[in-house]
Ligand SMILES: Nc1ncnc2c1ncn2[C@@H]1O[C@H](COP(=O)(O)OP(=O)(O)OP(=O)(O)O)[C@@H](O)[C@H]1O
């Protein structure tokens with residue numbers, strides 16, 4: 032069963048002459064254990080797509096269904112709860128909290144989140160895979176772009192989300208790191224049964240994806256499906 | 264709370280400046296309040312020391328003690344001296360060679376009645392003769408000594424200072440205590456005059472003529488020249504400062520919150536409940552104000568040690584505490600708008616690109 036499903040999603044910004052139709056009749060789904068890549072040129076609507084899928088924005092029309100629940104039918108609190116417990120976001124502009132140390136960026140959610148997070152040992156592995164184990168005491172302003180990006184990835188994974196939505200998670204990384212991060216995401220999907228959606232124009236990441244969609248001018252289309260066993 | 268503290272500690276300069284501003288405002292409020300209390304105290308010190316309930320005086324003089332007089336023939340012969348005391352008042356100018364000339368207030372009292380018995384003298388002793396006086400210790404601060412010969416108004420005979428008494432200001436003027444016959448002499452009254460009024464520990468006193476009326480001592484105090492006007496001026500200023508501090512704190516918090524809006528939006532995107540973030544803004548303002556109160560109090564204490572003598576300040580701690588509470592409530596009201604703003608922040612604002 033799909034863990035995230037988008038049905039006939041349309042998204043428009045502005046009104047009248049200023050109206051832009053960013054997403055056009057988008058249908059999409061991702062299953063647990065699946066790594067999906069969505070590629071497309073800049074301005075094609077990738078970020079819009081991803082934030083709608085995660086309940087950060089609402090579509091102009093259409094349904095977003097997460098774990099069988101229709102987001103349209105949920106109130107603000109329920110959507111907060113869903114994001115907090117089920118979704119790990121890696122936002123395009125990393126958005127770390129400037130006044131928290133790296134380790135606090137992760138642990139902060141403990142103060143509000145009731146359900147359990149990823150187990151400590153696994154998180155340590157993630158940190159060392161990302162190569163940021165030694166950055167725990169630093170503030171965001173003391174990190175390089177690539178380090179910031181990797182911290183943002185770790186933050187998304189800390190809450191042990193069923194769904195990971197990552198917007199250009201490798202934009203600031205070198206080839207070596209891209210490969211490592213790509214492999215890590217694939218492992219998380221295949222071994223930890225997570226549903227992972229990567230939005231990217233980094234072709235190097237495509238190699239790790241089970242399914243690749245393309246978004247062009249607001250229209251989403253299936254580009255490639257590699258392993259049938261994981262696709263519903 | 265956690266976020267609030269983390270942010271303050273990380274942005275030390277920014278929050279330091281804001282706490283500094285709030286401290287200064289609170290300092291100003293403290294000092295104003297204390298000066299107001301001090302000044303009000305200098306109006307009523309002597310009266311407070313008398314510890315009486317009522318004053319019975321000429322009903323036609325609009326509670327102006329200097330204008331009032333009580334005839335000996337009107338005082339009941341069985342008047343109880345433990346509860347009632349005749350007092351004679353006259354504004355005076357005190358001069359002495361080599362000393363500062365001091366505008367003051369002379370009170371004549373009867374040695375058999377409670378005012379005399381209760382008069383506390385800190386140095387020297389009480390007067391026993393008509394040419395001796397006990398004076399407020401501010402005379403001492405101005406260089407007067409025990410045994411000094413003084414001239415009062417243009418009265419021909421000299422008086423001797425035989426004692427100093429603390430906290431004896433009446434309507435801001437330092438008081439002198441002497442006999443009622445000295446009071447009559449200073450006025451040029453005949454011996455049929457008993458005094459200006461009768462103070463009583465009871466709520467009222469019946470004299471033998473309907474020319475007199477008993478007033479509560481508070482009514483009398485409120486009618487002291489300038490007293491009510493001064494007090495309402497201070498209350499107005501303090502309330503005004505409170506409102507300014509409310510606006511200032513609200514504006515500061517608003518600006519801070521607007522600056523941190525993207526951060527709060529990210530937290531919202533992560534699914535942190537809006538309530539939690541509003542609470543954070545609230546606790547931040549509580550912290551800022553408590554810090555302001557703390558440093559404002561320190562500034563006040565520092566000022567107190569360097570304050571020149573003669574400025575009437577009195578630190579009334581329960582009052583300062585309630586003033587602080589008032590400021591805190593103002594601050595919480597001020598935090599309301601930003602907290603509201605936070606609770607409605609759209610998570611999408613935290614997303615760039
Ligand atoms: N809040 C908004 N108001 C108006 N227009 C918007 C808004 N958000 C996005 N758009 C427009 O929608 C289009 C798609 O934006 P989006 O951010 O989804 O693109 P993208 O594919 O993520 O691009 P990039 O690869 O550069 O990140 C753009 O033309 C953008 O200008």
Ligand SMILES: [Mg+2]
Pocket residue numbers: 077078079123198616
């Ligand atoms: Mg984008």
